[in-house]
Amino acid sequence: MTQNVELQGVARRRGFSLVELLVVIGIIGMLIGLLLPAVQAAREAARRSECANNLRQLGLSVQLHADAHKGRLPRGAREWNFLTWATFILPYIEQQNLYAKMSVGYCPAGSKTGPDGFVYDPNDEIEGGRYSREQNRLAWQTRVPTYNCPSDLENDFYMEGPNKTYPKVSYVACGGATAIGYKGDAQFGWSPDYWALQGQGGDSRDVVEKNSALFGMLMEIGSHEERASIFQTNVGMVSLSSVKDGLSNTLAFSETIQTFNDLERSAEESDIRGGVYRGDAAFFSCYYEPNSEYPDEVMSPAYCHSPDKLVTLGAPCTVETSSRGSWEVRMSARSRHAGGVNAALGDGAVKYFGDTVDRKLWRALSTASGGEAVSF
DSSP: OHHHHHHHHHHHHHSOOHHHHHHHHHHHHHHHHHHHHHHHHHHHHHHHHHHHHHHHHHHHHHHHHHHHTTTBOOOSBSSTTBOBHHHHTGGGGTOHHHHHTSOOSOBOTTOSBOGGGOBOOTTOOSOBTBTTSHHHHHHTTSOOGGGOOTTSOOOEEESSOTTSEEEOOSEEEEOOSSOEESSSOTTTOBOSSBOOOTTTTOOTTSOBOOOOOSOOBOOOOOSHHHHHHHTTSOTTOOBGGGOTTOGGGSEEEEEOOOOOOOTTTOSSSOOOTTOTTSGGGSEEBOSSOTTOSSOEEESOGGGSOSTTOOSSTTOOEEEOOOTTSSOEEBOBOOOSSTTEEEEEETTSOEEEEETTOOHHHHHHHHOSSOOOOOOO
16 A cells, blocks of 8 residues: 555656646747747748859850850840840750740741741731740740749739730849930930939939940831841840940849739739830849839839839839830839849859948949949
8 A cells, every 4th residue: 555655656746737838838939939030041041042043044144145146145125025035045044945936036927937937827916026926925834943033922924914924033134224215225225314203212413324234125126127137137235345344243134023913903914023025124223222112113004003002012113204205114123032132243143232232333233334443
């Protein structure tokens, strides 16, 4: 009997009290709370590293393009509605099969054949070389991994209803320190003497006059017949020999945000940012620092969101009113990383630029022949 009592006493002493259990649970919860941010930070660091690797591939692709085209970089865009750099560099990022499916060279609508004897669908009523040609849209339905930052979301771009979509991308080409528009060099579309819209963080006291970059847009390309010949030339392509500032001191690509679409405004036309297949969405400007609080300027309410409405956090937007006598499109570099963006230089090197980067330095890095002294 005594032995049983002693054994029961031992059993009672081995148990945990409610207070002790709560203390243990509290400690475990605190450890998880401390560990979770570290895990999240490690995952974001890995995503940012992968994002930087994508940009490195983009930077190297333009070098390969120049090697194959007598020292000339790809055009940033062939006018607003024609194809952009996102198509032209596909063969140099191991996407030759996708490129081969597309109508890249100009051909009249309804053509059966095009450059190099390529066979087209004669029922396609849109001329060859346009981003909206059905043949091109269908080819783009598969997302290109190199064009997507793992920290970004995957949204769609459409201009003719949600049944005609294109996957948005996470990267844009550098269009200089000003904006892309109709005013200025007819070959490259860089806007000279630029300042931001009044009341949107800029005025005529902050004028940027230098207008050069690694990528531009071929503007005012004329009739259908002229397009057919111009597309086969080097018009609108920046040559490496003209990059007086040096490739290592000139920005080539940076990140952008695949914005959400304002379905309350329109179910037929999406926010254009991230839709780099069109010329007016293919570029970023260094007029403002990365992830600027000031809005991007687009040429039409259809390409943005409802007035006074922020659909995508960190991506304000406004409509360029053409008050300066020309349409000028300006979009800042943006990312979903904390505090900055990844950007590729013309030599393929990738650097991380903080949101607080010196504005003069940021603008100087965007010009290809501005003559500025740049040091990191």
